[in-house]
Amino acid sequence: MTAARQQKKRWWFSAAIVAAGAILVLGGPHANAAGPLERVVVDPASGLAVSGFDPVAYFSRGRAAQGRPELELRVAGVIWRFENEGNRAAFADQPEVYGPQFGGFDPVAIGRDTAVPGHPLIWAIAGERLYLFYDDAARAEFLADPERIIERARQKWPSVSYLISR
Numbered sequence: 001m002t003a004a005r006q007q008k009k010r011w012w013f014s015a016a017i018v019a020a021g022a023i024l025v026l027g028g029p030h031a032n033a034a035g036p037l038e039r040v041v042v043d044p045a046s047g048l049a050v051s052g053f054d055p056v057a058y059f060s061r062g063r064a065a066q067g068r069p070e071l072e073l074r075v076a077g078v079i080w081r082f083e084n085e086g087n088r089a090a091f092a093d094q095p096e097v098y099g100p101q102f103g104g105f106d107p108v109a110i111g112r113d114t115a116v117p118g119h120p121l122i123w124a125i126a127g128e129r130l131y132l133f134y135d136d137a138a139r140a141e142f143l144a145d146p147e148r149i150i151e152r153a154r155q156k157w158p159s160v161s162y163l164i165s166r
Contacts, residue, residue, distance in 0.1 A: 039161050040078045041104035041117040041132075049078045050132075053120040055098045056087035058130050064121050075099075100130045101150075102157060105164075107131055108138040111152035115164045126150065 043051045048067075057065035067081020071088050074080075075095045082088040091098045100118065102110055109116035118132025122139050125131070126146040133139040142149045 039103045039105075039164060040076065040099070042078060047079060049080045050100060050104060051120045052081045054081060054083045054087050055100060055130060056090050057083055058123060058125060059098065060087060060090075064123065097128070098130065100132045102131075102153060103161075104132045105160075106134040106138050107149050107153035108141050109134060110156050110160050111149055113156055113160060115160050 040049050042049055046052055049055075052067050054065050054067040057063065065083050067083055069081065071082040071085065072079050073082065073088050073092055075091070080091060080095075080099075082091065100123075101107065104118050104120075106116045106118045116134045118134060120132060122133045122136060123130060124133070124139055124143060124146070126142070127150070131142065131150075133142065
């Protein structure tokens, strides 16, 4: 099995635990109604946001990149990893910009009143914000009309986030 498939397999196992409601973290002062840090999906095996992927790399490199253990930062009670000092500094300055929207939950699922963790390897940037998706079909649906999906998710997020915080 390739390293990428092993990573994805580990993630899917972790997502099953997330879906059971085991690992939600309430956000801190940077939280907002549909913001990235109100409730953040955390990998149960590692305790890391975005499964240890560098959230800034999606913007700076245009791809998912693993963060390094020696470059961690705790923001809103969650540990984030970065691949370089510059990315860590950028995130520290603007976590609401670089953190995945809806805390890493799939916006398509949120629009359907469901909290489903997004996968860090299935992503898109829209409106200069990062979105993670459960699968390729959700990502394709999002890309067909991102404004509609984002608006619907924003409308539904208060009630969905309330249910996952209980």
